[in-house]
Amino acid sequence: MEKNNKNLVYIINLFIFAKYLNQTTMENQFTEKQSLELIGQMISVARNNLQKGMGPIFLLWGYLVAGISLATVVLITLLPAETAHNAYYLWFLMIFSFPLHVWLVRKRETERRVTTYIEKVMNWVWIGFIIAILVVVLGLIVDMIIVVNVTPDHPLDRAHEFIRWFPWLLLTPILLCLYGFALFVSGKAYEFKPLVTGGIVCFAASFFLLLTLHKTGVMGFQQLVLCISAVAGFVIPGHLLNRKDRRDVPRT
Amino acid sequence: MFLELDPLLHSQLRLAVMSLLIGAAEADFVFLREKTGATAGNLSVQIEKLREAGYIEVVKSFKGKMPRTTCRITPAGISAFEKYVAALKGYISPG
Numbered sequence: 001m002e003k004n005n006k007n008l009v010y011i012i013n014l015f016i017f018a019k020y021l022n023q024t025t026m027e028n029q030f031t032e033k034q035s036l037e038l039i040g041q042m043i044s045v046a047r048n049n050l051q052k053g054m055g056p057i058f059l060l061w062g063y064l065v066a067g068i069s070l071a072t073v074v075l076i077t078l079l080p081a082e083t084a085h086n087a088y089y090l091w092f093l094m095i096f097s098f099p100l101h102v103w104l105v106r107k108r109e110t111e112r113r114v115t116t117y118i119e120k121v122m123n124w125v126w127i128g129f130i131i132a133i134l135v136v137v138l139g140l141i142v143d144m145i146i147v148v149n150v151t152p153d154h155p156l157d158r159a160h161e162f163i164r165w166f167p168w169l170l171l172t173p174i175l176l177c178l179y180g181f182a183l184f185v186s187g188k189a190y191e192f193k194p195l196v197t198g199g200i201v202c203f204a205a206s207f208f209l210l211l212t213l214h215k216t217g218v219m220g221f222q223q224l225v226l227c228i229s230a231v232a233g234f235v236i237p238g239h240l241l242n243r244k245d246r247r248d249v250p251r252t
Numbered sequence: 253m254f255l256e257l258d259p260l261l262h263s264q265l266r267l268a269v270m271s272l273l274i275g276a277a278e279a280d281f282v283f284l285r286e287k288t289g290a291t292a293g294n295l296s297v298q299i300e301k302l303r304e305a306g307y308i309e310v311v312k313s314f315k316g317k318m319p320r321t322t323c324r325i326t327p328a329g330i331s332a333f334e335k336y337v338a339a340l341k342g343y344i345s346p347g
Contacts, residue, residue, distance in 0.1 A: 030264050032257075032343040038264065039337070042271035045287050110315045113283035120277045
């Protein structure tokens with residue numbers, strides 16, 4: 001029994017020594033050519049690890065924007081013309097999605113093992129996009145508060161009404177243009193076509209809305225275009241991203 | 253003209269780690285271990301050597317309850333890597 005144990009220890013020691021020997025000789029035999037091959041191989045490994053777990057974040061915003069814009073269209077159609085603009089208050093529901101967004105991002109951070117330079121830059125592009133949207137929305141809100149509180153001292157009430165609401169008609173085209181920009185750049189950087197397509201749809205929608213600003217009944221129409229753009233820019237790419245993640249070799 | 257190859261980089265595992273980090277803004281220990289196929293013990297020894305040389309930066313943190321070691325290449329690391337590749341060229345190109 002004891003002899004067996006001794007043999008076992010001997011074998012284990014031999015194995016460890018062989019492994020050590022193998023390791024040291026491997027280092028010595030490491031030629032310049034192998035060295036270059038290794039560098040190329042490892043660099044491509046890091047590059048292929050792009051863009052995992054983005055799908056749920058796209059779907060959250062996509063379904064939310066599409067849902068709210070559709071509900072706004074319905075409300076605008078149902079409400080009498082004088083109170084139709086109240087439908088826009090539905091957009092305050094967006095605030096509730098921020099905690100969910102933070103949770104999704106945190107979850108992704110925990111699972112993520114590597115951050116590439118592209119991802120880092122793209123994160124800043126999206127943060128810049130959010131800041132740009134906040135600037136536009138806050139600017140319009142402040143402007144509205146100022147304009148609403150100014151009582152017209154001349155009889156041109158109609159002009160006053162126009163100035164009061166017109167800037168809000170510009171909101172959707174501006175937002176769509178910003179959406180389009182962020183989507184287009186992301187799609188090109190990550191080489192993921194559905195995002196590029198979504199971006200182009202948003203650009204086209206923005207241009208189209210600017211052309212139709214003068215039309216009557218444009219409020220509901222704008223929301224409908226926004227809904228379609230959210231589906232093209234976020235919902236469809238979101239589902240495709242999820243499918244891509246499942247199909248790709250899991251990030252083990 | 254044969255330039256001397258940086259002995260710190262002319263080792264399979266350390267070079268693999270440096271190549272992975274040069275392509276990424278940051279990477280964690282588990283990622284490096286999986287992609288290089290090294291054992292945890294060996295990898296942490298090599299990472300420590302690179303860190304001592306100032307080639308990489310190592311940050312230990314917690315993600316939830318799990319400890320996490322994140323590595324990042326430093327400017328010194330990047331220039332060492334570039335010098336190493338330039339020296340390699342001298343060996344590979346004919347004449």
